[in-house]
Amino acid sequence: MLLSPQLSPGVQLQETIQYRLWILISSKGDKSPILRRMIRVRFLLLCAWAVAGEYAGSHQLHYSFTGISDPVPGLPVFSIVQYLDDQMTTIYSSDTGETRPGVSWMDKGDLKNWEDTLYQHKNWWTMAFKHNIKTAMSRFNQTGGFHVVQLMYGCELRHDNSTRLYYRYGYDGRDFITLDTDRWVFEPGVYEAQISTQRWNTAEDGAGQRWKHILEISCVELLKKYLDYERREPERRVAPEVKILAQESGGITVLHCWVYGFYPREVDVKWMKNGQDVVNLVESTPILRNNDGTYQFRVSMKVNPEDDGAYSCHIDHSSLAEERIVPWDHNRKRIWFIPIVVLLPFLALVTFNVRKIHVSAMAH
Structure with missing residues (x-):
């Protein structure tokens, strides 16, 4: 059966694992060409999942959990990350078993106990994702290979105080289950997910209404709190x-x-x-x-x-007292330019005050 965390007012989240995946698919290592190609495909699909704010002046709190099927050197089997806009605020990796803040203000004021809830439940999350990977592989009649399960959700607050909410549960970089945040109904992305969505959408399970509270209330309230703490930080300026x-x-x-x-x-x-x-x-x-x-x-x-x-x-x-002007020298030798891309370790975790974690079990 597939375990799905049905969280009551609050939870934890995380981001992809793009940076480490990029290192893996770029390095020679001992990986076979087949495994390298599999990781590359998963990596590219996961990259397409990055959720950006749609409106100028908007802010977003983004969560993502990621689990992989088999240990791979350099990759955590399970990881949780939280992002405020493009800023990583908290991160957990099963490699170290530790959770750490990504910003200085996370240890201030009423946020200083941010790690408590995560520490209490991170072992459960690791177990649940390990179980869900096996269940998904069974649904697709897979007996081996490199596979990725990911849960991503969050909220965006726009300048006019309107919000955008989202929930996506994926397998191997493709949508497995999504949540319609207008009707609060779970929708299967593939045929193999229908068993799960049918169970989650029952009145007995009530998963949609629990996520409605998480996204509409808990997520937005925490986003506002984070923005308030961020604004209190002394302004830092670094010239380009x-x-x-x-x-x-x-x-x-x-x-x-x-x-x-x-x-x-x-x-x-x-x-x-x-x-x-x-x-x-x-x-x-x-x-x-x-x-x-x-x-x-x-x-x-x-x-x-x-x-x-x-x-x-x-x-x-x-950071500049006046506009900087850099002229192009026609006489300089042309080069073949290789763009430098800094890939972010999308492993971010946000913590809400969890009152209850309800697990829905779905039969195959």
Whole structure:
């Protein structure tokens, strides 16, 4: 039977395991080519699960639990992570058996006992995910291989005080069960999940209404509390580093303005030609968070190799007394640019005050 945590006002969550998965699929190691390909597929599918805020000025509290079928060097069998927006706030790994905060303000005020609830239930979570992986493999008639079970849910608070709520239970990077947060009904993502959703949707089980309370009330209240603590922290400012890199591609020069190592997150980067804004951007990457808490950003544009215009990258950031201008040197040798992507260890855990954990057992 499949065990599904039906949490009463509050619980814990976590994020994917992208960073360690990336190290695994990128390194030679002793893994067979087949296992490397399997991990790569799971990794790519899990990456697509990352849930970002849909509206400017919104904030999100995101939880994710991840369990894997077999031990793999460098990967925890079970992990829990919590994120406030793109900031990892708490993390648990079965490798160490320890839970630690990811931000300094987590140990302040009425948040200082944040670890208590997690410590009480992390062994149960580890057992439940191990059981659920075996159940899912049985549902799909699988007897071996590398498999991933993941639970992700959270809440987003928009600037107009409206909310967006979500719950997704996945297997091998695909939706297994989702929760319709308008009707509070669980929906199967695949045929093999129907047994579980039928049980969860019964009046006797009442899982939908419990999750309604968790997401609508507990999650949103905790999100507001976290935002309040974050705002009390002394404002930190780190000036950005800037590099301009040029790449030759099909007779066209692509200029990349790479801005990195800055804090806080908000930054304005643009290209100008002869003092005028340039709008033909090739791409603008998302603002990515580095492991040290700073951020990086890249803005690219196409240039005709025969164009002798004066191109420059302009950076405006709160750490700078004035706009920084970095000109492009036409005489610099072109290079093949390899974008640097900092992958975040999506292993974050948030803790609500758990009053009760109810387990629904679903027959095969």
